[in-house]
Amino acid sequence: MFSFSFVSLALCAVLASAQTPSEISPVLLEPGNNAGKCLTAASNSDGAAVTIQACTGASSQQWTFSGGSVKLFGNSKCLDVTNGSTKDGTKLQIWTCSTNGNPNQQFWYTGDKRLSWTNHGKCVDLTDGNQSNGNRIQVWSCGNGNANQVWNTGYLASALPSKSENGQTGTNACGTSSSQSSQCQTAWINGVDDFCLWAPPSVGTIGDTEREEVAWCTRSGRGTRVIPDGTLKGVHFVKTPDYVQVTGVGDFTKINVPRGDAGGELDPHGADGNGNPIGGLVFGNSFGNQLQYHEWTSFISDTEFCFRACVGPNAARNCQHIYDEMGCFWNMPANYDAGTFESCQGDDDLPMGVYGTSTWFQGVNPTPPAHPAAKSSNCARIPTVSAKPAQKKRDAFTTFYAPGPTPTA
Numbered sequence: 001m002f003s004f005s006f007v008s009l010a011l012c013a014v015l016a017s018a019q020t021p022s023e024i025s026p027v028l029l030e031p032g033n034n035a036g037k038c039l040t041a042a043s044n045s046d047g048a049a050v051t052i053q054a055c056t057g058a059s060s061q062q063w064t065f066s067g068g069s070v071k072l073f074g075n076s077k078c079l080d081v082t083n084g085s086t087k088d089g090t091k092l093q094i095w096t097c098s099t100n101g102n103p104n105q106q107f108w109y110t111g112d113k114r115l116s117w118t119n120h121g122k123c124v125d126l127t128d129g130n131q132s133n134g135n136r137i138q139v140w141s142c143g144n145g146n147a148n149q150v151w152n153t154g155y156l157a158s159a160l161p162s163k164s165e166n167g168q169t170g171t172n173a174c175g176t177s178s179s180q181s182s183q184c185q186t187a188w189i190n191g192v193d194d195f196c197l198w199a200p201p202s203v204g205t206i207g208d209t210e211r212e213e214v215a216w217c218t219r220s221g222r223g224t225r226v227i228p229d230g231t232l233k234g235v236h237f238v239k240t241p242d243y244v245q246v247t248g249v250g251d252f253t254k255i256n257v258p259r260g261d262a263g264g265e266l267d268p269h270g271a272d273g274n275g276n277p278i279g280g281l282v283f284g285n286s287f288g289n290q291l292q293y294h295e296w297t298s299f300i301s302d303t304e305f306c307f308r309a310c311v312g313p314n315a316a317r318n319c320q321h322i323y324d325e326m327g328c329f330w331n332m333p334a335n336y337d338a339g340t341f342e343s344c345q346g347d348d349d350l351p352m353g354v355y356g357t358s359t360w361f362q363g364v365n366p367t368p369p370a371h372p373a374a375k376s377s378n379c380a381r382i383p384t385v386s387a388k389p390a391q392k393k394r395d396a397f398t399t400f401y402a403p404g405p406t407p408t409a
């Protein structure tokens with residue numbers, strides 16, 4: 001639960017000047033619009049082009065934030081603005097890291113996930129918003145809300161580090177078994193019968209344990225705990241153009257939420273910049289094979305839950321995490337009925353807290369009503385959701401998330 005106060009705002013200010021991502025290097029750098037693509041050096045030679053390519057986890061995609069630069073190949077090469085030209089559209093390259101602070105190699109990671117060329121007002125920019133492999137990356141004047149300038153830090157699902165954030169109590173390298181004492185903090189959200197919830201490692205309120213929650217999943221075989229049969233009393237999964245969401249009811253005292261706990265909100269942006277839980281990572285197959293969701297929000301109490309994971313240019317808005325006292329029904333209006341287990345397609349709900357051109361902030365009177373739940377269709381019901389093994393081989397993935405290009409700046 002992230003409650004706004006002067007203290008947390010002060011922490012945010014510190015965070016904004018942190019200048020490195022919360023996720024521990026080396027990291028993949030994925031354009032905000034497509035978590036399946038990665039910032040990639042064409043080779044390890046001086047002058048090699050920097051493009052986006054499908055993420056493979058190769059050493060040419062493993063970037064380390066260090067000493068004010070963004071490095072790869074054993075920290076020998078640096079992201080570099082060709083000839084230091086300040087012209088919008090100048091392409092990026094890699095070059096041997098300078099030992100005396102070459103200004104062409106100085107970048108910092110902003111609070112809104114941009115890679116800013118230090119002291120130049122320029123940002124690393126996905127040229128023309130073009131998501132094709134081989135698109136060369138440029139610098140461009142930093143623009144608020146320019147989706148081409150968002151670079152998420154992340155990891156390949158098949159090569160997760162043991163810890164992804166400092167202070168993490170559990171692990172992300174979870175293996176392929178399952179155990180009810182697992183400390184796995186890697187969650188999946190794939191469908192009505194294949195999802196995880198964040199819940200305490202041992203009995204404790206969500207408020208008290210938010211930094212330590214572990215993944216409890218309907219499928220065994222991903223190194224997590226398994227939600228005991230009989231816990232889930234109703235589950236509603238929906239896939240929309242911009243997110244997947246699972247909502248429902250149950251007896252979550254079976255997964256360590258104390259009876260009577262009104263619960264709280266979990267998301268990747270806690271007051272100190274780390275997630276709640278610290279190091280909690282979320283992956284899924286709905287918009288690409290094993291894609292990391294960089295924006296997600298989830299609530300759980302002793303009797304209800306909701307979990308939304310977002311993609312695309314409006315991911316942060318659709319997975320807004322600042323309404324932590326408003327609960328599931330207000331943040332994620334949807335079906336929560338007991339006795340129904342269903343999977344639907346749906347439209348996006350209106351973004352939480354946004355009413356036309358105005359944005360409401362928690363605590364301001366009056367509190368506006370929740371948005372209506374968006375339309376859904378093609379619902380398919382199943383009798384119940386019980387624990388099952390994760391498939392060893394997933395079906396070939398077909399519907400990649402591939403929106404059209406968006407203009408730069």
Ligand SMILES: *[C@@H]1O[C@H](CO)[C@@H](O)[C@H](O)[C@H]1NC(C)=O
Nearest residue numbers: 081082083084085090091093
């Ligand atoms: C960078 O400078 C070199 C040497 O002046 C020049 O040959 C090259 O064309 C320049 N590159 C770009 C992309 O402007």
Ligand SMILES: *[C@@H]1O[C@H](CO)[C@@H](O)[C@H](O)[C@H]1NC(C)=O
Nearest residue numbers: 128130131132133134135136
């Ligand atoms: C997108 O980038 C690719 C790779 O550089 C290029 O071949 C293609 O022409 C570009 N598409 C557009 C619309 O610019």
